[in-house]
Amino acid sequence: MHLLALSALPPSVAGAARRLCASVVTPADAQRSDLVSLIVSRAESVGADAVLTFSEYAVVAVAEACEALGLAGAGGAAALARDKRLMRRTWQQHGLPQPEFRAVATEEDLHEAARALPYPMLLKAAWSAGSTAHQTIRAPHEVSDAWHRSRHVMAESAQLGYAELHVAEANADFVVEQIVTGAVADWFDEPGWGDYVSVEGVVADGTFHPVCLSGRMPTVEPFTERAGITPALLSADAQDRIVALARQAVDALGLRDCGTHTEIKLGADGAMWLIETAARFGGAMTVPQIEEVFGLDLVGMLVDQLLGRPVEWPEQALTPARARGAAGSLVVLAVDGRGEAWQDRRVWNFPAVAERVPLSRGSELSVVAESSLADGDLVPVYDPAAGANTMAALCLLSATDPRTVLRDFETLVDALPRVLPAAHREEVSI
Template sequence: MEKKKVLVIADLGGCPPHMFYKSLAEKFYVYSYVPRPFALTVGHSQLMEQYSVAVLKDTDFLQTVEDYEHPTSIYWADGEFTKSERQVADDIKRVARLFEVDAITTNNELFVVPMAIACEELGLRGAGSEAAKRSRDKNLMRESFNASGVAAIKSRRVTTLADFEAGLQEVGLPAILKPSYLASSIGVRKIDGSVDPSQLFLEVQEQLKNIPVPDSVTFEAPFILETFLEGKGDDWYDTDGLGDYVSIEGLMVDGTYYPLAITDKGGLIPPFIETTQIMPTSLDAEARAIIVDTARKACEGLGLQWCATHTEIKLMKNRQAGVIESAARFPGWNVIPQIKTTFGVDAPQLLVELLCNGQSDLLPNTLLEEPIRSSGNVHLFLSDFRDQLEVDGDETVLLFDSIEIPEELLVGDTQITSFSSLGKGTELNVNDFFEVLHSVAAVDLISSNAEDMRRSLLNIRTRSVLKLTPKKEKEAQR
């Protein structure tokens, strides 16, 4: 059978490029379009070039840059992008026609809507433009959830301080304030009355000015204020060390939801920084069924047609499930590679086969529940080492040296398969508002069972050692 052609809208986020491009190139001809060249790391760019038949970069950007060097790492693209949603959709359409592709996909949250518009206008399978907008704008998302049969909660659109203060009267405390257009929990804050709510809103509003967002990202109000979902993980798990929420990855196939895998999470770093991913889940059969049913109602309620889904679900009292949010794309971190490691299913290949052909013999009919092995991933943040820090007076900037993970922290046959950390001498700000953007290390592991994996990851989070450049040496470097 002749290989089909897939266009990838290449940008940061989602399924890691080290798996994504290689997987797709095994079965499809890959063409890459880069709207924001400044949003790709050097490693991402090299993989894209290696596995793509052709790479096309935004010409408007290239006209303004004579010599651009990609950074070694990037979490959030710090650059200006002034094209509108309509302009980006038209650019995608032109590139898709140029290469005569059979499908279009992306791993990036911010280009989901213009991609969906382009697919719709080209007659290609996609999420659907209106559904994609509901999956991006958290106000529209919550309104869709409330109408879809999942547990409804109060919410309020917020633009101004007056909106926020009026919303608090309606929603009540505790509440959650979220930017309606961002991802990765950036700018999300719990409002519980412990600090002045109005002052907190103004601080978040001011700090978000430092987070650049493409002009193509549209929303009806910049914030959503909604009821806080109170978790109670003890009602779901018989073991400790796990968080009170999970994510579930799935696929939308002609408007019908197909679950793939549930990912257990470690505890959050305040306010809402994710730390740990474990697969397979330790939830029992009843709990898994509740999660799948909740995710199905949420994703089908958004009206999504053909796309990947990433749905986060709060584990509440008496096994009530609350939907946090759902995205029309694969998740970030190493969750998608973990599905392949744990269950042997290549989700990117499966998605693109569905987009190209409308069907696949490899599509699971039920949640994947027969693991080959357990896999885990943990990101370490400065907050994990607060009790180890020795900060003098008003000192706020520290210099990173290394992370030590003693071998005895690994339980059973658990093995570290990859480890990465900041470079020696990297500055760490102890008061960083956007700590979610700056992990100090990341570790991937495999094990023969999820319990040993869970204990190993908990050990790594609580007993790893952060080494800093000594103060005298730091002063000498200045």
């Protein structure tokens, strides 16, 4: 395996990458101006039989490179699963349920869309990830501020390296859509779950194979994801209906060989709306969670698929009855369980969390170092517009069942502002 690192590797994984990979190349900035050519050139130089990425920001470039190389990949339709404008138009053409929407490229476009859509509405960047640049618009006087704030956040994200790596000026493309109302009680037997789920799957030779469903905690204002839990604790009938809609969504996009991650909003009386589909596996720790709970190495299976080897994908989405325990990943944000900002600044310190947060018997908590601040770093103030860009850490939890993961995460969220060390005045001023 050869690694083409499109950004600097975190120190916590750089050493492992050098040990495990036949080569690690980090190109100069000038080489990244034509990312597809860069990938093609590197793949040809090492004689690559397959090319894959787990980065949302490189999905389109890798798909186009695979097309140029004659290798298996997501295919020419990959952009439909990346650009939210194209995605929604495709689903609209297929008559699939989704929020009403408008594509916007200018402030005037947004004002025009706001006159046509019902309030409240959500402005989001067409090529963003991690809920970056999301802005809720509740009234006409908020339109201009939302536009300028989202544009500013996308520019900041690009400077931080959290931006589309292939499409020029992608940070200028936006979509605004109706905010639909979820109904948790119509789908889950107990409170605490979020009003949406994700269907994890794969497309192999153009055929969609659902793997399992991930449950969620409620999002943080406006719609920043806090936690994903494997498996989702749904009835068999509810899971079947959700998977059927996910299949329609993925099939409509025309993908060929890739992981998929489809998010679906759950409403009253069985209503569902498509949020989005990605031509990659779910983010955070979704893949390790699935391996722990269901024993499937999705990365290895996808590699075999890309290499033309036989792969036995699940015949249908795996249910909680097939699970061996449960697992979840939690994004640490400086926001409490009610969605309110912490009253004072805190310093990230995982040993303090592990020692002082009371979890259920049998639960095991760990931190994902490469996605977390170093111990002693100041926890960022949560910025609703910046979404996951203001996360402090990513934690992974293993437990006996999904309910326990949910309750332990609730305990963890409530405890963090108490157990983390308080920041000194000089740290905050910096």
